[in-house]
Each structure stands twice: as structure tokens, then as C-alpha cells.
Amino acid sequence: MKRYEKFADEIAELIRTGVIAPGEKVPSVRHASRTYGVSPSTVFQAYYLLEDRGLIQARPRSGYFVHALARRQLHEPDIGQYASDSVEVDVSELVFSVLSSLKDPDMVAFGSAFPSPNLFPLARLSRSLANSARDMQPHSVIADMTAGNPDLRRQIALRYMVSGMMLPLEELVITTGAMEALNLCLQTVTQPGDLVAIETPAFYATLQVLERLKLKAVEIPVHPREGIDLDSLADSLQRFPIKACWFMSSLQNPLGASMSDEKKQALYALLKQHQVPMIEDDVYAELYYGSQPPKPVKSFDTEGLVMHCGSFSKCLAPGYRVGWVAAGRFAEQISRLKLMTTISPSVPAQAALADYLQHGGYDRHLRKLRHALESQQRAMLASAARHFPADTRVTRPNGGYFLWFEFPTRVDSLQLFQHALAQGISLAPGPIFSANRHYGHCARLNHGHPWDARSEQAMATLGRIIASF
Amino acid sequence: MKRYEKFADEIAELIRTGVIAPGEKVPSVRHASRTYGVSPSTVFQAYYLLEDRGLIQARPRSGYFVHALARRQLHEPDIGQYASDSVEVDVSELVFSVLSSLKDPDMVAFGSAFPSPNLFPLARLSRSLANSARDMQPHSVIADMTAGNPDLRRQIALRYMVSGMMLPLEELVITTGAMEALNLCLQTVTQPGDLVAIETPAFYATLQVLERLKLKAVEIPVHPREGIDLDSLADSLQRFPIKACWFMSSLQNPLGASMSDEKKQALYALLKQHQVPMIEDDVYAELYYGSQPPKPVKSFDTEGLVMHCGSFSKCLAPGYRVGWVAAGRFAEQISRLKLMTTISPSVPAQAALADYLQHGGYDRHLRKLRHALESQQRAMLASAARHFPADTRVTRPNGGYFLWFEFPTRVDSLQLFQHALAQGISLAPGPIFSANRHYGHCARLNHGHPWDARSEQAMATLGRIIASF
Incomplete structure (x- = not known):
């Protein structure tokens, strides 16, 4: 730098x-x-x-x-009131119907879960793929399946070290993206019927996975800036036999909230007191806007209670399907479970990422990516202030590529979603982020694509649809 | 050709x-x-x-x-007597302890699950990896995750077509190796506590997956040459509420048995009569020795009851982790389950295989591979006849790279396994192939590595250990 x-x-x-x-x-x-x-x-x-x-x-x-702020600015939302005791999750069908609408590449992709692929160094990654494939030892094609690529493991451990965390290599399990890591963690520490504390609103895949594994959700409200409501969590841990927490402590999806270090430490103290393991979904870790990377809760973990899940899918190499978990005391069990389900992520993809992390200029790429996302966030915020009703509320996350909008309560975001689709615009309607289909007047919008006249026009169109309610 | x-x-x-x-x-x-x-x-x-x-x-x-046969030949085993009604599976620990012994690359790898990586066209595959990565469209890095690489899907469907099966593309789900396909299939058609018909002896991962998903096994004996005992299966289907069958109808692991077309047709008729779905694990399909590829049970399927699972891991590209299932009526459910667990196999690995299948000379490679495995089988059979006791029995599969040995009953194959390990030789002891830890005097030996003086010496060493019982 x-x-x-x-x-x-x-x-x-x-x-x-x-x-x-x-x-x-x-x-x-x-x-x-x-x-x-x-x-x-x-x-x-x-x-x-x-x-x-x-x-x-x-x-x-x-x-x-x-830069003077836009003529007018939208306000931030308040913390939600949708805490729940223990609910069956039944939202998967809705999520699938929304996701399947995202396939059309000509859509304005406000509903997408990924940033624009053009923000990633795909050509440089291809070179790493070619380099590492050429040098691959026949033996390692098979050996790297069970153990994972040793260079990649070292590079990941090194990144933890640079951020101040000494991680024993044995704790690291390389997975087919963070999604597999999260699944394996949850299966390792729960049985069907168990209670799991999650955020509300929550990443929709969290809800789908709970539903699939027949787990019940205890929903903890998330403050749009400060993250998980610890009082509510403490209360729930007291009252319910919660078997695991699944939280995003930094750049939470969909709100973008990041807990302060003090709050993270307090959260860990709670987990430790109740001896409840935590699955920390930290896939947006590298997409902070400030100069300081946020610390994960894992960095306060003294007992191997936290399973810290990361991935290259959102910050470097979507489609390569390589993630990991720093799994604390659960590493061996998780590793075995992986051998019984997918065995291993792709060995050439692992080798390519190892090569890229060593020689590709990852930190330079990340700085560029963060700046692009930050300036796109400013553009979307300004555009929303121009086109959406004045009583719309919106988050202002310190990283990532999502904004969470609370529209006036008369707006039905599932209808908004349908009308927008018809106009060639996708978005993620609020109800897919809740086990109880709350957030009917909310939506998550993706600003991970370079902002242009088409984006601006799409925001104007959304504004018109919203005004029609 | x-x-x-x-x-x-x-x-x-x-x-x-x-x-x-x-x-x-x-x-x-x-x-x-x-x-x-x-x-x-x-x-x-x-x-x-x-x-x-x-x-x-x-x-x-x-x-x-x-070539005159070896001076003496070992006899074939009889069909086993270990059918079981409904048993809890509890063998995973044993399997893991055996698998973890296979990591040492200097070991004589009779216990390995893979052929020698030197038998695969790794350099040509690397070129396909480089070619396809260079040409990859940014959009497809993300789009190919949900849908799978369209060229790869077409190439797989084409191979089905050439073998006489018209497969609608929508039936195909691309997975992270066959192991994920098998897991997804089983989860789609069962609930914890359900009964699943499997073979005995069975592929140990089948047993592990059943154990993990809390499913009960109904074990159907396999004839060493003719495959699954259909009378026993018919009886079990009559008596028990079996929710799924998980069978290898060709080149069964570990016995190498392949059912005749007539038997496969009869098996399908049974499934249809009872409306029980079948998971067909066909990962050795391409490794037949004759000039005619065996037909899968899937080729007789008129109702979408059979989920046919294949993979490139055993015949082309171990470590790439790309498999598939032709999933009949269950395709949509399986596809959704995949989106909730791993999302997708590696996109560059898929693209590389698509390129290789189009331009790499797959059929030429397969012919070479089959010939190598066949001549290595002859070498191992001859060597066994020289070094093992005359009352040892052994299979003579018409493909693949495994032989199944039945030693005299005084031989304890778990002890044999330990003694052999100490001499730098791995093998797969019989009890890991059984929910009840039967086959205590049996072992599976891999002849997937080029036969040399070291292999011959290892067989002699095994012979000495066996004689010591």
C-alpha cells in the first residue's frame, strides 16, 4: 500500500x-x-x-x-420488535421462488446475493488456476482431498495471524464454500428438534437450513447499527435450552450491523457462561469500509466454543466454492462429517486460491473492491433519497454491498417484488429474512454492481411502484 | 479407435x-x-x-x-449369509480409524479407494482447466453455480444418449462428487428412523451415511458374480416398510459383482411394484473390462424411480469433485437441497471437465485405463495364488480395481490390517463393509496401481502374515 x-x-x-x-x-x-x-x-x-x-x-x-450530503437523507431504521421464543421455520418455498427469479442475467440485480463478477480479478485467478494445475503433483490430487491443500491452509492461517489471531492449523477445515461449513457446524452441535438462536432479520439461508434440519429458531433482534441485542439474548439463554447460536457479528446480512469489540466480548462471555457454541458466519469480513478490519467474536474465544466460518466467494472468487471453518473444539467432528458428505472441495480450485493468495495481490484487490462498494453505497443512498418516500428508512452499513430499506407500512414488499420483476428489476423482499414472514414492508437491495444510468432509472421505477401503494 | x-x-x-x-x-x-x-x-x-x-x-x-493361468488358481467365494432384518449402523469409528491409516504416501496402497493418480490424464486436464478458465464469462462464474455448467450438462447427457438412454436435461443435478449426490438422494427420500435396503457387504461410506442420518439398514446379500439376491430383496420389500434401496448394480464395491440385464430388469420390476425409489451408485460404470458397457438399472426406469449417481472421480479426475445424479422425479427436490448445503461444485472444475469431454480424448483414455486395470488384476490374482493359502477365495470382477478375498476363518482381518500396516502395507479389512462387523476373515485389496516388484513383495508379506494365524 x-x-x-x-x-x-x-x-x-x-x-x-x-x-x-x-x-x-x-x-x-x-x-x-x-x-x-x-x-x-x-x-x-x-x-x-x-x-x-x-x-x-x-x-x-x-x-x-x-461532498455535501444529498439534499435530503433517509433516516435509519429502529431496532426491530420481532423477537420470538421458539418457532418452527417454514419459509423455504418462498425463498426458492424468490431465488429462482434471479436467474435472468438481464435483470437489474438489486436482489442478487453477490457483487458484480466484474469486481473480481477473474483473469488473474485463471492464471493462478493454470499455474497451480501445471505444477500439481499426482499424489496431491488424492491426498489434498482429505487434508485440504496445505498451502491454502497456511495462507488462511497467516491471514488470521496478521489480524492478531494465532490459530492452530488443526482447527481449520476447508469446505465447499461457507455454506457447507455452516451446515456442517450446525449438524455437529445439534439434533433435530433442538433450539438455535438466530438473528432477526436473518440471512434467508439460515432459515432454510434450520427448516431442513428440523431445528427451531429463537429469534434475537438485531440493531441496525449495533448488532445483536444482548439483553434479549441473555434472557433467551436463561429461559431456553438453546443448543447453538448462529450469528453474523460483523456486517450482518441483511442489516449490515457490526457489533463493537466490547459487545463482541460481552457476547462471548454470555456464550461461555452458558457453554453454548456459536457459529460465526463472517463471510463479509473483508468488505469493511474503514481502515480497521472488524474483529470476529472468535478472537475472544478462549475455549474453542466459536466456529468461525469464512469464504472467498463474496470477496474474491465466487464459483470456486472454497470456504473454511476455524472450528475450535469441534474441528475433528466437522472434518469427519465432511468426509461423509462431500469429501472435499475441488482440489484444483484450492490450489489456485493458494497460488493467488501468495502471488496475486489479494490485499490490493480488496482495497479496490472496498472502495468500489463504498462509492456504490453512496450512490444508492443518494438515489434512494431522491426517489423513495421521505418516510422510508435505510441502513448505512460500514461495509458490504447491501442496504436494508424499511418502507412505509402500507407498502407490501412481496407485491413490490412482483411488480419490480415485471419491470426487469430484482430485489430481496423482507419476508424471506424471517421465520415468521415479518418485515412485509422491508426489502434488501444490492449495490454490488457499478452504478450507472440503468441503476438510477431502476431506483426511480421502484420509487414509482412504492408510491402507488 | x-x-x-x-x-x-x-x-x-x-x-x-x-x-x-x-x-x-x-x-x-x-x-x-x-x-x-x-x-x-x-x-x-x-x-x-x-x-x-x-x-x-x-x-x-x-x-x-x-497366457496359461497361474500354476494354481484361487476359488471364488460363495454368496454370503449375512442378510439382516433391520439393524442400527455403528461402524463409522472403525472406518475412520482405517481411513486415517491411508494417508502415508509411502504405503503400498492396497487399502486405497482410488486407482493410482498416474493412470489419469492430469496434464491434459490441466490444459482444459487453463483453457476454460481463460474463456470464462464473468457472468457464468455466478450463474453456473445454481444451474451447473451448461456444456458439462450437455456432455453428460450425450454420454447417456450414446449408451442408449434419452435423459431430459432437467433430470441432471451436478454435485460435489458422487458422494454428495448419494447423500442428497438419501435425504430426499428418507426421514430419520426409516429403513433402507443396502447390500452386504456394502461400500463403507454407505454405512457411515446411514449411521449419520439415523437410518436403519436392511441388508441384502450380494452374490460375488451375479450381484444382489433378488429373492432376499423381494422378501424384505414384502416384510418391511423400506423407504429406499441404495445399490450398486454394476461392479459392486467391494465384491465387483455386476447383475445381468435380465436381473436388473427384474430388480426394477420389484421396485416399481413396491414403489420404492432406488439410489443407484454407479461410480465404476466406465471401468468395465469387456467391450460392452454394463447397463444401469436406470435404463429400465419408466417412472423416474431410479436416481442414477455418477462421477468423474474414479475414472478421470479425482480431486476435481464433480459428480452428478440423473434424479428422475426427485430432481427438483435434490437440486433445492443442494442449494441449501453446498450450493454448487466448483465452477472452474466443471468448465474444465466440459472442455476435456469435448476435446480431451476421454474414450481413448478410458480404453487405456481399462486395459491397465485389467492387466493389474491378472497380476494380483496370479500373485495371490502364489502367496496366499490355497483355501483363500477371491472374486474375479469384470471391471474396476478391487479384489475381495475370503481368507480361512482363522484369519482375523483387523489383526491382519494392523500387522500389514506395521510393514508399510494398507488394506481394507472386511468388517468396515458391514453394519454388523461381519466379514472378519475378509479383506478388499486395490490393484489400481501399476504392478511392480514392490507389489509382489507386499503380497508375499501379506501371505506370511496370513500363514501366521
Whole structure:
């Protein structure tokens, strides 16, 4: 990372945290150069970059100013009131009917679960695939199935280490994407009929998996910015024989909430007190906008209670289907369960990722990706403020590529979904994020695709449909 | 396939079926040329090939003779007597302890589940990987996850078509190896506690999966040559509420038995009569030795009752983790279950196989592979006759790379397994193939590795350990 990029990120952080407010002037080049001990040309380059990222704008003869916010801004939603004691999950059919509508590539993909594939270094990955396949030892084609590619395992452990977590290699189980990891974890610590604490709203696949495994959900509300409501969780852990928690503590899907380190630590203390294992779904970990990666709850784990699930699917290589779990005390059981179900993720795909992580410039790619997603978020927020009713509420996550909209209660998001589909626009309606089909007036919109005139037009169309309710 | 290769295969078939007996002279070049209407040079080339494959040998001034059989031959086993009504399965721990012993690459790999990776066209596959990755459209990286690679689907359907089966593309679900296909099928048609008819002896993973899903096994004996005992199956279907059958109708693991077409048809009639779905594990389908591929039970299926599971792992690309199921009436359910568990096998691995199937020379590779496995089988059979006690029995499968040995009953194959391990030789002891840990005097030996002095020595060592009981 170059000096000016680092400096740009520092200024971006000041803007993001409100230290320099929208409309305010950023320090002059001379002033910044003196204050921060960097050369004027570094400051210039940094300001060009920030301008490029849409954070500041030059005013002739006046210097650089933080982009004024859109004329009007939508408010954030409040924390939801849909906690539930213990419910059967029955939402899978609805989810499938929504997902199957996403197949059309000509659709405006606000409903997609992935960022645009054009944001990923596919050509560079192909080279890694070719390189590593050429060098592959015949023996390893079979041996790497049970053990996993040793280089990939080391690279993943190294990334944990860089973020301050010393992870014994034996804890790592490489899986066919995070989805398999989550499934294996849940099956390892539960039996049919057991209670599992999940978030509300929750990632719809969580609900589907619970339904499939005949598990019951205890729903814990999520604050749109601060994450899981710990009082509610403490209460539920007290009252119910909860066998596992399945949470996203950072960049929660769909709300985008990230718990503070203090809250994460308190959450772990609760788990430890009740000796309840936690499945930590952390697939958006690399997509934070600030300069500091969020810590996972796993980083506070002293007893191997947390199964930390990660993946390359959302940040590097969708379709390669390689994920992992740092599985604490459950690693051996999970590994065995994997041998009985899929045996192994693709060995050449593992080798390609190992090669890419070593030589491909992963951190450089991630910085570019984060900046793209951040500027697309600003574009969607501004567009929503232009086209959606003023009493619409929306989250402002500090990472990822989802916004969660709460429309006025007269809006039926399943109808909105149908009308939008007819106009060639997909979205993820609120009810697929709830075991009880709550959130009937909410929707998750994906801003993972480069923002263009078509996106803007689609938002205007959505605005018109919403106004018609 | 060249003319002389075709002619060599015809002669090989005559030898295999006993039309030309061991020790007998094969037709002279002039005679053969006249009788079969091929040129003398074609006959010469064919005989060289057959000599190379160890089927015939030249005697100076006398011509070519079918290889005399080893001085003595071991007998075939009888059909087992271990049918069971309905048993809990509890063998997983034992299987894992055996499997974990196979990791050492310096071991003589008689216990392995795979043929030698050196028998696969890994370099050509790497090229397919590089080609297809280079040409991949960004959109398809994501789209191919849910639908599967369209070219691969077409190629698989084409192979069914060539073997006389018209398969609607919608029936095909691409999976992370056959193991995932088998798991998905079983979960789709059963609930915990249900009864499933399986073979005895059975592939150990079948037993593990039943145990994991809390299913009960009804064990149907398998004849070492003729396959599943249909009387026993008919009786069990009559007496028990069997929810599914999980069978290998061709090249059954571990016995190598293949049912005749008539028996397969009769089996299907039974299934249809009782409306019981069948999971057909057909992963060795391409490894037949004769000139005719065996038909699957699926080819008689008129009601979509049979889920036919295949894979490239045993015949082309171990480690790529790409398999499929032609799932009949269960395709939609299986496809949905897959979306909830692993979503998709690796997209680049799918694309590589599609490219290879189109351009790589798959049929040529398969012919070479079959010939290698057949000549290695002959070598292991001859070696066993030299080193094992005369009252040892052994199967003579018409394909694949496993032999099943029944040693004298005083031999404890779990002890044999331990002693052999200490000598650097792995094997698969009989009890891992049975829900009740029967077959304590049996073992499965893999002849999927090129036969050499070390293999011969290992057989001698096994013979000494066996004699010590």
C-alpha cells in the first residue's frame, strides 16, 4: 500500500466518522502536509484519490470540500420488535421462488446475493488456476482431498495471524464454500428438534437450513447499527435450552450491523457462561469500509466454543466454492462429517486460491473492491433519497454491498417484488429474512454492481411502484 | 479407435469369455486375416497389443498362445449369509480409524479407494482447466453455480444418449462428487428412523451415511458374480416398510459383482411394484473390462424411480469433485437441497471437465485405463495364488480395481490390517463393509496401481502374515 493511499484512507476515516462533516473543507495541502508530516505531492495524490472515490470535491479557488450530503437523507431504521421464543421455520418455498427469479442475467440485480463478477480479478485467478494445475503433483490430487491443500491452509492461517489471531492449523477445515461449513457446524452441535438462536432479520439461508434440519429458531433482534441485542439474548439463554447460536457479528446480512469489540466480548462471555457454541458466519469480513478490519467474536474465544466460518466467494472468487471453518473444539467432528458428505472441495480450485493468495495481490484487490462498494453505497443512498418516500428508512452499513430499506407500512414488499420483476428489476423482499414472514414492508437491495444510468432509472421505477401503494 | 485396437478387443473378449482357453493357440496371422477380413499387419499389431497387455505370449516358431493361468488358481467365494432384518449402523469409528491409516504416501496402497493418480490424464486436464478458465464469462462464474455448467450438462447427457438412454436435461443435478449426490438422494427420500435396503457387504461410506442420518439398514446379500439376491430383496420389500434401496448394480464395491440385464430388469420390476425409489451408485460404470458397457438399472426406469449417481472421480479426475445424479422425479427436490448445503461444485472444475469431454480424448483414455486395470488384476490374482493359502477365495470382477478375498476363518482381518500396516502395507479389512462387523476373515485389496516388484513383495508379506494365524 502506497503512502498516499494510506493517507487517503486516514482522511476517509475522518470523513466517515464525522470528524470532518459533509460540506466542510478538508485541510489545505500545505496545512495537511505540515500536520501529518507527509509531502505535498502525497497529499495531492491522496486528494485526487478521494475525489475519485466521490468523498470530496474540488471547488475552484477554494480547495477541497467533503461532498455535501444529498439534499435530503433517509433516516435509519429502529431496532426491530420481532423477537420470538421458539418457532418452527417454514419459509423455504418462498425463498426458492424468490431465488429462482434471479436467474435472468438481464435483470437489474438489486436482489442478487453477490457483487458484480466484474469486481473480481477473474483473469488473474485463471492464471493462478493454470499455474497451480501445471505444477500439481499426482499424489496431491488424492491426498489434498482429505487434508485440504496445505498451502491454502497456511495462507488462511497467516491471514488470521496478521489480524492478531494465532490459530492452530488443526482447527481449520476447508469446505465447499461457507455454506457447507455452516451446515456442517450446525449438524455437529445439534439434533433435530433442538433450539438455535438466530438473528432477526436473518440471512434467508439460515432459515432454510434450520427448516431442513428440523431445528427451531429463537429469534434475537438485531440493531441496525449495533448488532445483536444482548439483553434479549441473555434472557433467551436463561429461559431456553438453546443448543447453538448462529450469528453474523460483523456486517450482518441483511442489516449490515457490526457489533463493537466490547459487545463482541460481552457476547462471548454470555456464550461461555452458558457453554453454548456459536457459529460465526463472517463471510463479509473483508468488505469493511474503514481502515480497521472488524474483529470476529472468535478472537475472544478462549475455549474453542466459536466456529468461525469464512469464504472467498463474496470477496474474491465466487464459483470456486472454497470456504473454511476455524472450528475450535469441534474441528475433528466437522472434518469427519465432511468426509461423509462431500469429501472435499475441488482440489484444483484450492490450489489456485493458494497460488493467488501468495502471488496475486489479494490485499490490493480488496482495497479496490472496498472502495468500489463504498462509492456504490453512496450512490444508492443518494438515489434512494431522491426517489423513495421521505418516510422510508435505510441502513448505512460500514461495509458490504447491501442496504436494508424499511418502507412505509402500507407498502407490501412481496407485491413490490412482483411488480419490480415485471419491470426487469430484482430485489430481496423482507419476508424471506424471517421465520415468521415479518418485515412485509422491508426489502434488501444490492449495490454490488457499478452504478450507472440503468441503476438510477431502476431506483426511480421502484420509487414509482412504492408510491402507488 | 484404430482398426487393430478394435480387433485386439474382439480377441480379448474371446479370451475373457473362455472361447479361446488358457494355453490354447490363437488363430495364426494368415488364418485370422482371412477369417476376420482384416489385413495381416492389422492382426500383427493387434497381437503385439495383446502381448503387451499380458493376454497372449509368443512361442518361438509356434505362434501366439493365450497366457496359461497361474500354476494354481484361487476359488471364488460363495454368496454370503449375512442378510439382516433391520439393524442400527455403528461402524463409522472403525472406518475412520482405517481411513486415517491411508494417508502415508509411502504405503503400498492396497487399502486405497482410488486407482493410482498416474493412470489419469492430469496434464491434459490441466490444459482444459487453463483453457476454460481463460474463456470464462464473468457472468457464468455466478450463474453456473445454481444451474451447473451448461456444456458439462450437455456432455453428460450425450454420454447417456450414446449408451442408449434419452435423459431430459432437467433430470441432471451436478454435485460435489458422487458422494454428495448419494447423500442428497438419501435425504430426499428418507426421514430419520426409516429403513433402507443396502447390500452386504456394502461400500463403507454407505454405512457411515446411514449411521449419520439415523437410518436403519436392511441388508441384502450380494452374490460375488451375479450381484444382489433378488429373492432376499423381494422378501424384505414384502416384510418391511423400506423407504429406499441404495445399490450398486454394476461392479459392486467391494465384491465387483455386476447383475445381468435380465436381473436388473427384474430388480426394477420389484421396485416399481413396491414403489420404492432406488439410489443407484454407479461410480465404476466406465471401468468395465469387456467391450460392452454394463447397463444401469436406470435404463429400465419408466417412472423416474431410479436416481442414477455418477462421477468423474474414479475414472478421470479425482480431486476435481464433480459428480452428478440423473434424479428422475426427485430432481427438483435434490437440486433445492443442494442449494441449501453446498450450493454448487466448483465452477472452474466443471468448465474444465466440459472442455476435456469435448476435446480431451476421454474414450481413448478410458480404453487405456481399462486395459491397465485389467492387466493389474491378472497380476494380483496370479500373485495371490502364489502367496496366499490355497483355501483363500477371491472374486474375479469384470471391471474396476478391487479384489475381495475370503481368507480361512482363522484369519482375523483387523489383526491382519494392523500387522500389514506395521510393514508399510494398507488394506481394507472386511468388517468396515458391514453394519454388523461381519466379514472378519475378509479383506478388499486395490490393484489400481501399476504392478511392480514392490507389489509382489507386499503380497508375499501379506501371505506370511496370513500363514501366521
